Amino acid sequence: MLNELDGHTILIGLMAYPIRHSMSPTMHNHAFHKLGLNYAYLAFEIDNEKLPGAIDAIRTLDMRGSNISMPNKQKVIPYLDKLDPATEMIGAVNTVVNDNGVLTGYTTDGIGFMKSLDVDGINIRGQKMVLAGAGGAATAIAVQAALDGVKEMSIFNRDDEFWESAKHNVEIINEKTDCHATLHRLEDQEDFKSEIDSAFIYCDATSVGMNPLQDQTLVTDPSWFRKDLVVYDTVYAPRTTKLMEVAEEAGVEHVYNGLGMMIYQGAAAFKLWTGEDMPVDYISEVIFGE
The missing domain is CATH 3.40.50.10860 (Leucine Dehydrogenase, chain A, domain 1)
Structure with a gap:
């Protein structure tokens, strides 16, 4: 004991x-x-x-x-x-x-996300975020980031059971905060790539990368990532996810798993x-x- x-x-x-x-x-x-x-x-x-x-x-x-x-x-x-x-x-x-x-x-999930970046000197306030997912953790991250001062947010989700949740997240962020949020279909890969290209941070808050999907990632092409992009995967088991491997192959300087969150x-x-x-x-x- x-x-x-x-x-x-x-x-x-x-x-x-x-x-x-x-x-x-x-x-x-x-x-x-x-x-x-x-x-x-x-x-x-x-x-x-x-x-x-x-x-x-x-x-x-x-x-x-x-x-x-x-x-x-x-x-x-x-x-x-x-x-x-x-x-x-x-x-x-x-x-x-x-x-x-x-x-x-x-x-406290969203608070944990923001704090894990702050302690590493990464300030996403006033910046653009691309967020994949609309489940519980994704919703908490989206709302807390908007409340804390993220300027623009592009939320991507598949047209599945979480689509309505994604719509609600966008609506409430635009209504209750100063952040401008938009909803995008994850199936549109050209749009997905374009939004990431103009973002300060890309966060995957889906279960992709976690067992039994540990060999998968929503972004498979390292050319989608700039070196100065922040890449954050909320999965922490495994410690190095497939998304993180793609980001590291691209030379991204700031790559995180969900352990800090x-x-x-x-x-x-x-x-x-x-x-x-x-x-x-x-x-x-x-x-x-x-």
Whole structure:
């Protein structure tokens, strides 16, 4: 045991299905230990059917809160008392905070994305972003980047079950922020290449590149990338994705996987629960070897 658990230990959860593979319990419990905080973070396999009872348990057990992951990020909203403004726009929750029985939903994925760039000296505010995807992580990135000052955003998605979500993301960004967003079909490769060519950053927030699609990438031709383009893949397993290999072949100077986003979204949730800053350098070195 990292910490000595006692009658005063504060419980935080992670509710998703499946979830036993998650690195979040290891990350948070090491951070609690490092700072000497009397908290414990446990993973619970909770699907949509079990979700109402699980959210009630946060209040009943006086838990400090919980992370929420798929398939519960949208389904959890009706069971909460409040949403922070960005989360209202995003329409998905990954963090719940319990303040004396009042449950507030937050989304820290977009915060983690922006912070991971900021700490490396990459400022995308006032710039153009090309973003592939319209799922939960993509939506959080799109909204947070727009709120933080990205000037222009071209969102690409296939004409699939996420197309309506992509349309909604564009509409709400244009309505609620100063960013100008446009929607594009990923099937139009000529348009895709042209938009990337005029962008400051290209971010793939799809599951392409992750198992079982680890040998695939939306961009296969290194000539699509300039050396001064920022290329970001939200996948962190494998550490070097196929997209990253293409970018490195093109000589792109700033290429990222999703590890930084994963750490800093966790750090944002950690701050909401404890009021303390997660020791991210320690976590990066001890847990992830970076």
